[in-house]
Amino acid sequence: MKRKVYFTNEISSEKLVEIYKKLGVELNGKVAVKVHSGEKGNQNYLKPLFYKDIIDYVNGTVVECNTAYDGARNTSDKHLKLLEEHEWTKYYSVDLLDKDEELELPVKEGKHLSINYVGKNIENYDSMLVLSHFKGHPMGGFGGSLKNISIGLASSHGKANIHGAGKPEEIWTADHDSFLESMAEAAKTIVDYEKNIVFINIMANMSVDCDCCAKAEDPCMKDIGVLASTDPVALDQACIDLVYNSNDPGKDHLIERIESRNGIHTIEEAEKLHVGTRNYELIKF
Numbered sequence: 001m002k003r004k005v006y007f008t009n010e011i012s013s014e015k016l017v018e019i020y021k022k023l024g025v026e027l028n029g030k031v032a033v034k035v036h037s038g039e040k041g042n043q044n045y046l047k048p049l050f051y052k053d054i055i056d057y058v059n060g061t062v063v064e065c066n067t068a069y070d071g072a073r074n075t076s077d078k079h080l081k082l083l084e085e086h087e088w089t090k091y092y093s094v095d096l097l098d099k100d101e102e103l104e105l106p107v108k109e110g111k112h113l114s115i116n117y118v119g120k121n122i123e124n125y126d127s128m129l130v131l132s133h134f135k136g137h138p139m140g141g142f143g144g145s146l147k148n149i150s151i152g153l154a155s156s157h158g159k160a161n162i163h164g165a166g167k168p169e170e171i172w173t174a175d176h177d178s179f180l181e182s183m184a185e186a187a188k189t190i191v192d193y194e195k196n197i198v199f200i201n202i203m204a205n206m207s208v209d210c211d212c213c214a215k216a217e218d219p220c221m222k223d224i225g226v227l228a229s230t231d232p233v234a235l236d237q238a239c240i241d242l243v244y245n246s247n248d249p250g251k252d253h254l255i256e257r258i259e260s261r262n263g264i265h266t267i268e269e270a271e272k273l274h275v276g277t278r279n280y281e282l283i284k285f
Helices: 013-022 048-057 075-084 121-124 145-150 156-163 176-193 232-245 251-260 265-273
Strands: 005-010 031-034 062-064 094-096 101-107 115-119 126-134 135-137 141-143 198-203 225-229 280-284
Touching: 005 013, 005 062, 005 232, 013 048, 013 135, 013 198, 013 225, 048 126, 075 094, 075 141, 075 198, 094 121, 101 121, 115 121, 115 156, 115 176, 126 145, 141 145, 141 232, 145 176, 145 232, 145 265, 156 176, 176 265, 198 232, 225 232, 232 251, 232 265
Parallel strands: 005 280, 031 062, 031 126, 062 094, 126 198
Antiparallel strands: 005 225, 101 115, 135 141, 198 225
């Protein structure tokens, strides 16, 4: 069955609320809002005020987890300081999910992971809104909803575990496709754990580099729009298709990044694990 993916060309705070309403899902109770808050020095991450209408609408708490690489976000103290510098704490309640402890989520049908280590504070939330900045990525090829709930919600140790395909000590040396498959396995644990979860991807400021890069290339193609779905596989696939079908010549640079890292493999593997389906209906409004 085709999954519905809603799409608008207009990128605005108001449209985030409108597209969320299209999903017809009410996020009940305490709502976690997963964003990518941006590495220190990165110029492309989507700024806090852009999200204000939708975060206020769901009465959400911005959540993040520490990184596994050197930088301004690999310890809780440094990360909280940067969140303040980037003004996330000015506008929202912010929770570092792995500030104190991590939670072990069992991986079912995993080829590489047996456990996904996530921030323990995820236990404190009833629902989740995943706001993902769609763009390229130096290792994954692209970053969208699947990356945001796998690497993004993993603790610092959990990120190393995913990158190392179950062997944290091999964080930067593991077989590449095994890393991509591990992201899909980690994403599976999140959709199994979070029963009330929705996804919005914003196709703006699309560089070949991630918001985790302190020194990122500038965007290589024009903004495309905002998409939303209850299915992260369908959503990421729709974004990939919009890049390929764009008439923007800048798409070649982004496509090269995706293909050179075999980025589509994460989507393929996520579908095999029943995280979602690549079969979707694009509903433009």
